[in-house]
Amino acid sequence: MTYKRILTIQDISCVGQCSLTVALPILSVCGLETAILPSAVLSTHTAGFSGYTFRDLTDDIPAIAEHWEKEKIAFDAVYTGYLGSAKQIAYVKAIIANLLKKGGASFVDPAMADNGKLYPAFDENYVEAMKELCFAAEYCLPNITEACFLTGIEYREQYDEKYTAELLGAMKENGAQNVILTGVGYMPDKTGVVVLENGKTSYYEHKKISKGCHGTGDVYASAFVGLFMNGGNACEAAKLAADFTVSCIENTQDDPQHWYGVKFEPLLHLLSSK
Numbered sequence: 001m002t003y004k005r006i007l008t009i010q011d012i013s014c015v016g017q018c019s020l021t022v023a024l025p026i027l028s029v030c031g032l033e034t035a036i037l038p039s040a041v042l043s044t045h046t047a048g049f050s051g052y053t054f055r056d057l058t059d060d061i062p063a064i065a066e067h068w069e070k071e072k073i074a075f076d077a078v079y080t081g082y083l084g085s086a087k088q089i090a091y092v093k094a095i096i097a098n099l100l101k102k103g104g105a106s107f108v109d110p111a112m113a114d115n116g117k118l119y120p121a122f123d124e125n126y127v128e129a130m131k132e133l134c135f136a137a138e139y140c141l142p143n144i145t146e147a148c149f150l151t152g153i154e155y156r157e158q159y160d161e162k163y164t165a166e167l168l169g170a171m172k173e174n175g176a177q178n179v180i181l182t183g184v185g186y187m188p189d190k191t192g193v194v195v196l197e198n199g200k201t202s203y204y205e206h207k208k209i210s211k212g213c214h215g216t217g218d219v220y221a222s223a224f225v226g227l228f229m230n231g232g233n234a235c236e237a238a239k240l241a242a243d244f245t246v247s248c249i250e251n252t253q254d255d256p257q258h259w260y261g262v263k264f265e266p267l268l269h270l271l272s273s274k
Contacts, residue, residue, distance in 0.1 A: 004229055005033040005074075007099070008222075009092055010081030010111075012038045016045035017261025018215035019081055023222040027079075029268045030226030035075065037064060037095075039088050047214050048260060056084065061091045065099065074101045079225045081218060082111040084121065086129035093133060105229070108137040109221040113145040116155040135175035139234070141221050143183045147171060160186060161203075168196045180224060180238055182217070193242055197234040204239045209249050215261045220245045223271060244270055 006027055012020045020036055027034040039061070043053040078096050083089055096106050110130050112122050127149050134140045134150055144167065148155040151170035156163060164184055171179050178197045185191035185208055192205035223241035228234060247270065248262040255263070 003031075003033065004076040005035060006077040006079060006225070006229060007035045007037060007075040007095070008079045008081065008225075009037040009039060009083070009095070010218075011040040011042060011084065012036075013042045013045040015043065015260075016047075016049070016215065017264065018045050018218045022215055022218040022261075022264065023079070023081065025265065025268060026219065026222040026271065027226045027229075029272045030223075030230045031272075032077075032226060032229055035073075037061065039082070039084055045214060045260070058085060058088050058091070061088065061095075065091070065095050069098055074099050075104060076101055077105040077107065077225070077229055079107040079109075079221075080133070081109050081221065083130075086126050089126075089129040089133050093136070096136075105139065106137045107139045107141065107221075107225050107228075108134050109141045109217070110134055110146040110150065111217065113149055114143060116145055116148075116157070118149065131174070135171075137177070139178045139180060139228075140171070140176050141180040141182060141224065142171075143217070144181065147179075147181060150174070164194055165201070168194065168201065172196065172199075178234060180234065182220060193238045195235050195238045202235050204235070204242060206242055206246055209246065209253070211249075211253065213249050213252060213262045214259075216245050216249060219248055219262060219264055226271060240271075 008023045010019045024034055038057055040057050041055045078100050080092055112119055131150055145155055147167045153167055153170055168179055181194040183191055184194050189208055190205050191208040195202050220241050223244045224237050227237035227240050247267055248264040252258050252262045
């Protein structure tokens with residue numbers, strides 16, 4: 001297997017098992033040299049903690065990218081997670097254009113909305129900027145809410161396969177090359193992922209765990225990217241990433257004190273064997 005270098009761009013929540021503290025170990029255990037570009041540094045994530053610190057690193061991004069360019073550092077893949085502003089999205093687009101190797105892969109997790117609503121920090125201007133990033137990426141990984149904001153299709157809590165097909169069709173019409181649509185469940189006790197790759201659609205269904213955990217979207221996206229870059233195809237990577245994420249949630253369910261994330265670290269060996 002060729003030794004590959006990947007760049008992941010997202011925030012660092014120093015405590016909380018999300019964003020870069022999830023992406024770095026997962027990508028690394030998949031055998032990838034993992035470079036990071038933090039978009040911000042927080043003492044903890046923002047879900048359930050109070051009084052957290054926040055430092056915006058937007059203005060540091062261009063200088064870091066310029067230094068890499070001078071050193072002739074390039075990447076086999078670029079994977080983006082939570083980005084804090086439309087300005088950061090513009091910088092990321094430039095990094096992909098200038099530092100991604102020819103034939104390299106780009107992965108975008110929009111990380112901007114859920115349950116029918118945008119996250120509080122974002123507005124329609126951010127959505128418009130994210131559209132450009134998502135529709136230019138080789139692989140886009142939205143949940144249903146994010147796909148709705150990206151396409152303008154009305155969000156529904158109850159839906160069927162016709163609805164998800166409409167979402168995927170609209171993503172493709174807007175320029176999306178390949179889509180990994182997450183959190184898709186047609187029955188109350190089931191959820192799964194729909195993969196649109198090279199014009200073909202497949203669905204992987206698995207059990208739904210009613211108690212959600214913070215950071216599982218980051219776990220899933222990072223596992224998918226790592227498995228895909230490790231020689232898998234999108235359908236297989238989507239399936240294995242889903243199974244890994246479910247295992248991480250199950251590994252955390254019996255610990256009520258661990259409310260802020262999932263215990264993924266003891267299960268990293270599941271990815272290293274793939």
